[in-house]
Amino acid sequence: MRFAMTRSHKRAALICALLALAAVPAQAKTFKWASASDIPTLDIHSQNNALGNGVHAAVYESLVYYNSKTFKLEPMLATAWKQVSPTQMQFTLRQGVKFSDGSAMTAEDVKYSLERAMAKTSNYNVYTQGIDKVVAGAGTVDVFTKSPNPVLLNQLTELRIMSRAWAEKHGSLEPKDIKTKEESHAHRNAMGTGPFMVKEWQPDQKLVMVDNPNWWGHAAKAKPGNVTEIVYTPIKSEATRMAALLSGAVDLVLDPTPQDLQRVQSNQALKVVTGPENRTIFFGMDQHRDELPGSNIKGKNPLKDQRVRQALYQAIDIDAIHKVVMRGLSQNTGTLIAPQVNGWTKKADQRYPYNAAAAQKLLADAGYKDGFEVDFACPNNRYIADERICQAVAAMWAKVGVKAKLRTLPLVTYFPMIQRNEASIYMLGWGVPTFDALYSLQSLVRSVGAGGDGNYNVGRYSNPQMDALVERVKVEVDHKTRNELIERALILEHQDVSHLPLHNQVIPWAMKKEIDVVHRADNRLDWRLITVK
Numbered sequence: 090m091r092f093a094m095t096r097s098h099k100r101a102a103l104i105c106a107l108l109a110l111a112a113v114p115a116q117a118k119t120f121k122w123a124s125a126s127d128i129p130t131l132d133i134h135s136q137n138n139a140l141g142n143g144v145h146a147a148v149y150e151s152l153v154y155y156n157s158k159t160f161k162l163e164p165m166l167a168t169a170w171k172q173v174s175p176t177q178m179q180f181t182l183r184q185g186v187k188f189s190d191g192s193a194m195t196a197e198d199v200k201y202s203l204e205r206a207m208a209k210t211s212n213y214n215v216y217t218q219g220i221d222k223v224v225a226g227a228g229t230v231d232v233f234t235k236s237p238n239p240v241l242l243n244q245l246t247e248l249r250i251m252s253r254a255w256a257e258k259h260g261s262l263e264p265k266d267i268k269t270k271e272e273s274h275a276h277r278n279a280m281g282t283g284p285f286m287v288k289e290w291q292p293d294q295k296l297v298m299v300d301n302p303n304w305w306g307h308a309a310k311a312k313p314g315n316v317t318e319i320v321y322t323p324i325k326s327e328a329t330r331m332a333a334l335l336s337g338a339v340d341l342v343l344d345p346t347p348q349d350l351q352r353v354q355s356n357q358a359l360k361v362v363t364g365p366e367n368r369t370i371f372f373g374m375d376q377h378r379d380e381l382p383g384s385n386i387k388g389k390n391p392l393k394d395q396r397v398r399q400a401l402y403q404a405i406d407i408d409a410i411h412k413v414v415m416r417g418l419s420q421n422t423g424t425l426i427a428p429q430v431n432g433w434t435k436k437a438d439q440r441y442p443y444n445a446a447a448a449q450k451l452l453a454d455a456g457y458k459d460g461f462e463v464d465f466a467c468p469n470n471r472y473i474a475d476e477r478i479c480q481a482v483a484a485m486w487a488k489v490g491v492k493a494k495l496r497t498l499p500l501v502t503y504f505p506m507i508q509r510n511e512a513s514i515y516m517l518g519w520g521v522p523t524f525d526a527l528y529s530l531q532s533l534v535r536s537v538g539a540g541g542d543g544n545y546n547v548g549r550y551s552n553p554q555m556d557a558l559v560e561r562v563k564v565e566v567d568h569k570t571r572n573e574l575i576e577r578a579l580i581l582e583h584q585d586v587s588h589l590p591l592h593n594q595v596i597p598w599a600m601k602k603e604i605d606v607v608h609r610a611d612n613r614l615d616w617r618l619i620t621v622k
Contacts, residue, residue, distance in 0.1 A: 117315070117317040118315050118317060119316070119317070119318040119319075120320070120340055120341075121321075121338070121340045121341075122320075122340060122341040122342070122614070123321070123322045123323070123330050123339045123343070124140065124321075124323060125323065125327075125471070126468075126471055126500040126501070127293050127323040127500070128140055128144050128296070129504065130267065131148075131276060131278060131290065132273065132275040133202075133249045133251060134202075134208070134212065134264035135275075135276065136267040137215070138500075139368070139520045139611065139612060140500075142247060143611075143613035144321070145249060145281075146613065146616070147298055147319065147616040148279045148283045149249035149251065149281035149283050150250060150281060150283050151245055151248055151249050152180055152230075153165055153170070155524075157607045157618060158607055162243070162246070164183070166183050166194070166199070166250060167181060167182055168181050168183050170242070175566075176221070176234045176235070176236065176238075177234075178242075179231045180199075180229060181229055182228050182229060182230065183305060184228070187303040187305065188255070188280050188282055189280060190252070190255065190280060192254065194282055195225075196225035196226060196228065197253060198251070198253050199223075200223045200225040202248065202251050203220065203223045203230075203232070204223060205264060206248050210264045210266040212267055213247065213248065213541075215244075215531055215541030216247050216541070217244070218541040218542065218563075219235055219236065219540075219563065220232060220235070221234055221235045237564050238564070239564075239566050240523055240527055240528075243523035243525055244523055249281065250281065251275070252280045252281075255280040256280075259273075259274035260274060261274045267505055267508070268505050268508050268509055282301075282304070283304065284301055284304045284312055285298040285299060285300060285301055285319060293323055293501075295323075296319075296320070297319070297321075298318070298319040299317065300317040300318070314617055314618050314620045315621060319616065322339060325499065327346045330344075330346075331345060331346060331599075334353070334359065335352075340604050341598060341599065341614075342599045342600070343598060343612070343614075345361070345597055345599035347418050347473065347474065350597055350599070360601075361599050361600075362597070362606065362608045363595065363598075363608070364609075364610060365420065365427070365429065365593060365594075365595050366593065366595065366596040366612045367429040367430055368518050368520035368594045368611075369424075369427055369518065369519050369590060369593050370517075370590075370592055370594060371425060371516075371588045372514055372516055372589040373514070373515050373547060373588050373589075374398060374401075374513070374514050374550075374588070374589070375390065375392055375512070375513045375548050375549070376550045377390075377549035381463060381513045384461060384462050384464070384513070386462075391457055392514070392548075395586055396451045396452070396454055397452065397457065398586035399451055400451035400452045400489065400491075401486060401514075401589060402589045403441050404443075404445055404448040404485050404486055404491070405482055405485055407591060407592065408421070409481070411592065414474050414477050415592070418594070419592035419595055420595060421440065421591075422590050422591070422592055422593050424437050424583065425519065425529050425590055426579070427521070430521045430524055430525065431524060431572070431575075432525065432576065433526070434572075434579075437579035439583065440590070441586075445488055445489055449490065452490060458490075459490055460491045461491060462492045462494060463513050464493075464496070465479065465483060465493035466496055466498065466503070466507065466511075466513075466514070466515045466516070467495065467498075467503075467515070467516040468497065468499070468500055468516060469499060470499050471518065472518045472594065473596075475516060478516070479497065480495065483495045508547060510547055515547065519532070519545070526575045526578075527559070527562050527563060530558075530559045530562060531559055532544050532546065533545055533587075534546060534550060534555050534578070534582050535555065535556055536549075536555075536556050542559075548587075548588075550585070550588075552581070555585075555587075558577055558578040559578060562575055562578065594612075603622035604620070605618075605619070605620040605622070606618065
């Protein structure tokens with residue numbers, strides 16, 4: 090039914106609007122930010138993706154977390170923990186914690202969530218690989234490991250807690266399988282204990298999160314920031330994304346383009362906060378198939394030959410990428426982990442030198458004097474200048490006779506594709522949320538197996554010597570011995586050329602001057618600390 094709004098209707102509407110505004114705290118602030126891609130899912134155990142994990146942390150919480158300023162482990166949903174035995178750790182749970190629907194969080198919810206992360210459809214097995222069982226007690230949870238686990242606490246920072254009752258009610262007891270197109274309630278909705286709760290998510294358009302009135306941290310004064318609403322807008326176009334910041338439509342851009350930084354820095358209303366990220370960008374290669382799909386080489390796979398892999402490596406002019414493509418926002422690397430990660434050493438971080446002539450000789454020695462054709466897949470909205478890097482490298486490879494047939498895809502379709510092993514050469518950027526090299530070694534160079542082994546080794550590199558080293562790193566509790574094992578593994582990776590490392594990202598965040606944030610090496614915003622002046 091239509092009706093005309095009378096003066097009395099308008100007055101009533103105005104009064105309602107004023108009352109609504111009066112109900113909002115004086116310090117309430119909306120924080121609007123943008124990045125190139127959307128999160129892949131709201132399911133906290135479905136897709137191990139750094140952007141998604143960072144957003145999940147606004148809504149879901151873990152037992153322990155990293156202090157954003159010191160990166161030391163601190164209590165969150167657990168207030169204390171003790172090592173009962175070499176394979177048993179007991180956590181004392183915070184009292185009075187509620188989910189955003191007002192229901193109490195219990196030890197059973199913690200047990201369920203950790204077991205959910207261990208499910209076959211979970212993409213978080215790399216964090217749970219050492220867990221044998223979880224036992225819920227009266228206000229406590231005991232985590233039993235298969236063997237001594239020196240990085241259990243680090244791994245638990247990424248294992249967040251979901252309401253079991255909510256998951257059961259909505260048919261989401263198991264994580265959504267990200268490799269399929271199946272839908273689930275937990276994929277598009279959330280029920281956590283964090284400082285915010287999801288109000289609305291329109292994939293590839295916007296995500297709105299609002300203050301969670303049931304958050305335990307309000308009473309504990311655990312949120313020094315003043316943000317009560319977060320609006321995220323994924324904007325793939327670099328020009329449009331930067332225009333949104335320059336016009337004031339957003340407060341912060343997480344991934345400003347290198348070529349636009351000078352313009353931002355010269356704008357009196359804006360600022361740039363920069364720091365190194367613990368993320369390494371590299372290429373992986375299919376070393377499993379006997380023949381590469383789409384290649385002109387039939388009956389064999391050139392990428393199985395170490396000489397070919399080294400040729401591709403030495404054909405990359407990494408200094409040109411650093412200067413021209415990245416505009417200096419990168420640190421050239423010869424290994425798969427960044428200096429901030431435990432286990433990194435200068436000895437292990439050595440690049441094969443750029444040498445096109447040497448690359449051509451290696452190809453000729455391997456029987457590919459005239460080069461070959463190969464599929465080459467890259468994301469176009471995930472890493473800094475990802476598509477431009479791949480275009481530049483394809484041109485470099487062409488100079489030594491390798492015709493890389495480049496195809497670029499958005500994040501939401503790219504990652505499921507490479508996890509289905511559907512790329513011959515692929516780009517990946519690997520951040521390390523545990524700040525320990527095991528996370529990279531186990532995921533990237535351990536042979537594919539159970540418990541998270543090789544979960545992102547989509548090129549299926551395999552070396553029994555490497556596997557043995559990784560298995561020892563998993564359980565070695567002596568710090569010096571363990572780091573020596575890590576160094577040996579990284580040197581072996583370099584000798585085998587399992588991957589083609591490029592650089593560690595240097596991350597600039599561009600924002601309005603009235604925004605205060607803490608820059609983190611894992612490229613995540615700490616939602617509790619953001620202040621809008």
